Amino acid sequence: MEAFIPAAPLFVVFIGAIIGVAMEGAVPRLHRPTIQSWWTALVIVAALGWTAVDWNRGQGTLSAKASLAIDGPTWAAWVLLLFFGLLSLLLFADHRVGGGESPFVASASAVPASQAERDAIAARQEQTEVYPLLLFSLTGMMSFIAANDMITMFVSLEIFSFPLYILASLARRRRLLSQEAALKYFLLGALSSALFLYGLALLYGFSGSFFLRDIDSSITSGAGSEPLLLAGMGLVSVGILFKLGAVPFHNWVPDVYTGSPTPVTGFMAICTKLAAAVGLLRILYVALGAMRWDWQLYVAVIAVLTMLAGGLIGLMQTDVKRLMAYSSIAHAGFILTGVVGATTVISGLAEGRIGSVASVLFYLAAYGLPTLGTFAIIALVRRSGAESSGFDAWAGLGRRRPVLGVAMTIFLLSMAGMPLTGGLIAKIMVFAAAWQGHYQWLVVVAVVASLVTAGFYFRVIWVLFGEAPSEQTAVVQPGAGTWTVIWTGIIGTFVLGVCPGPLLEVLNNAAVFLR
Amino acid sequence: MDPNAYLILSAILFTIGVVGFLTRRNALIAFMSAELMLNASNLAMVTFSHVTGNLYGQVGAFFVMVVAAAEVVVGLAIIMIIFKTRRSASVDDQSQLKY
Numbered sequence: 001m002e003a004f005i006p007a008a009p010l011f012v013v014f015i016g017a018i019i020g021v022a023m024e025g026a027v028p029r030l031h032r033p034t035i036q037s038w039w040t041a042l043v044i045v046a047a048l049g050w051t052a053v054d055w056n057r058g059q060g061t062l063s064a065k066a067s068l069a070i071d072g073p074t075w076a077a078w079v080l081l082l083f084f085g086l087l088s089l090l091l092f093a094d095h096r097v098g099g100g101e102s103p104f105v106a107s108a109s110a111v112p113a114s115q116a117e118r119d120a121i122a123a124r125q126e127q128t129e130v131y132p133l134l135l136f137s138l139t140g141m142m143s144f145i146a147a148n149d150m151i152t153m154f155v156s157l158e159i160f161s162f163p164l165y166i167l168a169s170l171a172r173r174r175r176l177l178s179q180e181a182a183l184k185y186f187l188l189g190a191l192s193s194a195l196f197l198y199g200l201a202l203l204y205g206f207s208g209s210f211f212l213r214d215i216d217s218s219i220t221s222g223a224g225s226e227p228l229l230l231a232g233m234g235l236v237s238v239g240i241l242f243k244l245g246a247v248p249f250h251n252w253v254p255d256v257y258t259g260s261p262t263p264v265t266g267f268m269a270i271c272t273k274l275a276a277a278v279g280l281l282r283i284l285y286v287a288l289g290a291m292r293w294d295w296q297l298y299v300a301v302i303a304v305l306t307m308l309a310g311g312l313i314g315l316m317q318t319d320v321k322r323l324m325a326y327s328s329i330a331h332a333g334f335i336l337t338g339v340v341g342a343t344t345v346i347s348g349l350a351e352g353r354i355g356s357v358a359s360v361l362f363y364l365a366a367y368g369l370p371t372l373g374t375f376a377i378i379a380l381v382r383r384s385g386a387e388s389s390g391f392d393a394w395a396g397l398g399r400r401r402p403v404l405g406v407a408m409t410i411f412l413l414s415m416a417g418m419p420l421t422g423g424l425i426a427k428i429m430v431f432a433a434a435w436q437g438h439y440q441w442l443v444v445v446a447v448v449a450s451l452v453t454a455g456f457y458f459r460v461i462w463v464l465f466g467e468a469p470s471e472q473t474a475v476v477q478p479g480a481g482t483w484t485v486i487w488t489g490i491i492g493t494f495v496l497g498v499c500p501g502p503l504l505e506v507l508n509n510a511a512v513f514l515r
Numbered sequence: 516m517d518p519n520a521y522l523i524l525s526a527i528l529f530t531i532g533v534v535g536f537l538t539r540r541n542a543l544i545a546f547m548s549a550e551l552m553l554n555a556s557n558l559a560m561v562t563f564s565h566v567t568g569n570l571y572g573q574v575g576a577f578f579v580m581v582v583a584a585a586e587v588v589v590g591l592a593i594i595m596i597i598f599k600t601r602r603s604a605s606v607d608d609q610s611q612l613k614y
Binding site: 109 | 556599
């Protein structure tokens with residue numbers, strides 16, 4: 001039993017989710033939304049607190065028969081993940097934005113525009129299962145981050161994906177789009193996890209073990225067949241790059257981000273990316289660290305494609321939500337830039353310098369805050385009750401609602417990497433990690449790509465302030481949850497931009513993977 | 516037994532899965548192809564388990580079976596609701612989201 005205690009925050013979230021499911025049957029229907037959302041918040045805060053205490057106490061351990069590595073990067077990523085999960089929950093639970101209705105469908109099984117659906121809406125039904133689904137997804141992400149063997153990694157990947165497939169289909173308005181998004185996400189997700197699994201089987205054939213450290217020692221000792229290793233490495237990385245949304249495995253991102261309910265899009269945009277990025281770091285650095293001369297170039301090419309495709313296709317968009325999807329693809333490219341450098345203690349990083357792991361974690365923190373804030377604002381702009389994210393609907397928003405306009409501008413500037421925002425520091429950090437890893441050409445390409453992406457962010461700012469306000473569009477009053485997300489985003493962005501030192505130092509102290 | 520025969524069979528099954536997924540237009544068939552890919556991986560893992568002489572691969576295959584069962588539940592629910600809404604399970608008809 002004691003072996004599981006270091007992984008306690010994971011089990012807190014998991015048991016909390018199971019109790020959430022039980023409450024679906026036990027709690028009267030009208031009280032369920034309130035009780036479920038408070039319960040979920042309590043569970044996340046408890047797990048967050050437990051993680052922070054454990055992290056503060058120091059030494060990492062291998063838990064659950066060495067299947068979970070509870071080490072510095074795990075704790076740091078868990079804290080970030082639970083923090084962003086809590087902010088997403090605030091968006092999930094905000095009923096004020098929808099005029100007293102939840103952002104989720106009244107009855108998921110009712111056919112859109114049928115009598116059954118009208119009855120469900122009239123009876124004020126609500127799909128409160130979204131809260132346990134959020135917790136289940138967080139459980140999967142937490143164990144994916146900590147996973148120290150390939151089978152745990154595969155199972156966690158699926159645990160965090162399944163709830164997301166369902167959440168994607170639950171939008172209250174424009175349900176056909178939402179269901180289509182869910183189908184696309186599900187089918188392509190199933191394909192990518194099957195590729196991941198076959199790669200895993202090949203790596204097992206190569207090393208005779210699922211543990212990451214055994215794969216590493218097989219590579220170092222030179223035993224095993226090289227083709228199995230290379231094919232396995234390729235297929236496994238495809239599975240994770242898909243979840244990260246890197247080109248050429250990005251096709252699902254724009255459709256799924258556009259069709260899903262906006263709070264779920266926000267959750268996917270940061271939390272899925274965080275889990276995938278840390279999982280990729282762990283596989284590449286721990287299991288395949290000795291192969292880095294082989295995978296660095298491959299990941300660098302993918303990073304270039306991702307940044308440029310995300311930036312250039314993003315320039316052509318005329319819909320804010322879809323543009324944010326391409327922005328998230330471009331950011332996946334910047335994250336990969338930090339991964340490519342592979343500057344860790346093992347590859348000769350000097351004591352006290354910021355390496356790849358810390359820079360990627362910092363990037364995710366600085367990217368998550370404005371991203372969630374942006375999706376909080378996207379949910380507010382409506383035309384006849386439904387969300388409207390086209391540029392025509394957004395025209396002149398900043399003139400009509402200066403506070404929201406300025407908040408959106410700050411978020412966009414941070415994502416573009418302007419001074420005084422966290423986005424700039426984050427970009428400098430990942431570029432420095434790539435530079436130290438002798439990938440100078442990649443840094444040059446990444447700087448060009450960040451100029452391209454800045455182009456479409458400035459285009460949105462022009463739409464916000466430069467164009468005449470649109471008449472048919474209503475901007476609804478945000479509820480307390482949405483305001484909290486927006487203000488946290490603004491304050492966090494400036495704090496990370498003006499004094500990034502403390503967070504960087506904390507992340508850097510937690511940057512070594514346990515084997 | 517010759518492990519290579521099993522590995523080749525597993526590779527063939529996996530390829531059939533990939534080709535089926537990419538060419539068939541019905542969401543159910545595409546999904547079945549993805550399941551075939553999972554089972555091809557199972558066969559590879561069990562074969563490698565036999566070759567290396569430890570049980571990790573066989574245990575892994577059980578985990579994969581459980582995951583595949585859960586995937587069926589989620590996937591069929593999504594395909595069902597799409598079919599109820601649109602009276603079609605063809606992936607070509609799902610084209611309202613475009614750039």
